[in-house]
Amino acid sequence: MKKLKIALISPKGPLYRKKGGIFGRSLRYKPLTLPTLAALLPSEIDIKLTCIDEGIEDVDPNLDADLIGMTVITGCAPRSYELAAMFRRRNITVVLGGPHITLVPDEAQSHADAIVVGSAEEEWPRLVRDFVQGKLLSRYVQSPNLDLAGSPRPDRSVLPRRAYLTDDVFEATRGCVHDCDFCVVPATSGRRPFQRPVGEVFDDIISHGSKTAIFVDPNLIADRTYAMSLFKAITPLKIQWYGLATTLLCQDIPLLDACAASGCRGLLMGFESLSSKNLDQSRKGFNRPEEYETVVGRLHDRRIALQACFVFGMDEDDLGIFERTAKTVIDLKIDLPRFSIATPFPGTALFARLEREGRILTRNWEFYDGQHAVFRPKNMSPRELELGTESAWKHAYSLRGMARRMWHSAASWHVALVTNLGYRHYAHNLKRFYTCDLPAFTPNWSRFDDRSSVIASSELVQPSIRISSTAGSSR
């Protein structure tokens, strides 16, 4: 019987339009989505599989496939729809899935022969079997009763190892218990954290022979009991690992100690804002700005480096916020600060509120990359928000700022230097990495009329961003 030819594609995203992404391809870790989808393919069907991460290799327009599956995050949606249209014109069946499809299924439906809403563990193998039997449905929706126990380990071999810094990438849980209004996770996964049994995570790490691990879970400590048992289980492996957690970890000393003892060397935490009012409005009031210093101190005491993420443009933010935040991250000795522009992803509570208030500037999802203003902020213009964010990056990664932060870094001297230089390069080249407005990528400028008119008219107020001069002088 003829082999079924399936291609899985991760389309180019905001950060990876240019080959090499922000740090050059060698500093990226291997994404888990395509390896997870590959492992779920039904074993009884004879399949020839091709996997393409468009961030590292081009998609051949003449790709030979019977069925193409694409994973879509919001910033990549226009590119995904463009590819889908191209393949459908060639009578290839196209299936779309991923966070954006789950957030706005009705929009996505018209761009594909079938869509998968939610996780793929049950619905993707079912879809492939239906396709083979000529019974493809237009929509497959994951039931909320998903159980990750017994799911196959991701097949990391489907993407080339050499193209990435590491493929020691793991997923223990999916979903989060919190309900932050800007986050897509409660909208895509609900508030129940789905969990792989700890033993299966352990086996995945062992069988992959990993000495380091990156956990992509949105909040590894969402369920304390699970987190504690995971930390205890992996302690004997003596690996070094990196992941995501909330600041609540630092209020729970036994859990924090167990986390450190299990080999945690770096955590990404969403600090989001220095304003409690902003945090309360975003339903992330459990973050307490007055405790940020304690959070950093407790992590550093345990040799855990911190990548703290801040967003700008929330309703309490004024023009002084960029400078205040950039100075604070230096004073707090945050190892790797990150800044982005508040982004109301469709399907989130934040999007619904801003839409009700008539503040959404564009529905061109290409701009939904965390670095473009896609809504009208309260106390500044969209252009000021974009320039201010850039200034905060430059200030935090000025040579003086880097030196002050790195002096106290929990990471090794070498790692701190390489990562800081990487982000410094990024900070000074944001325009190159976020290129929605470059004709090279978007030849049809009129597609952006809705946003560009607002941005252009607000250009006039540019000079009022005080921090730009500070940042420039300290380079």
Ligand code: B12
């Ligand atoms: C790892 C990660 C990254 C990595 C790698 C990205 C990658 N492509 O793998 C890096 C660090 C590079 C990254 C960068 C960014 N990311 Co990111 N990232 C994640 C993270 C933490 C985990 C993703 C993951 O691997 N999950 C494990 C896999 C197995 O799950 P999954 O991808 O959801 O796939 C499952 C289902 O969705 C479904 N599915 C997915 N695709 C498909 C396709 C088909 C055909 C089918 C049938 C099913 C299906 O099946 C899978 C198995 O059940 C998620 C948060 C999260 N935990 O989900 C954010 C997340 C995906 N990222 C997000 C964002 C915004 C970004 C950035 C724009 C951030 C920024 N400003 O820089 C950039 C853009 C990157 C780009 N492509 O240009 C958002 C997306 C929001 C949205 N509405 O689209 C998320 C959801 C975080 C968040 N809470 O907001 N990211």
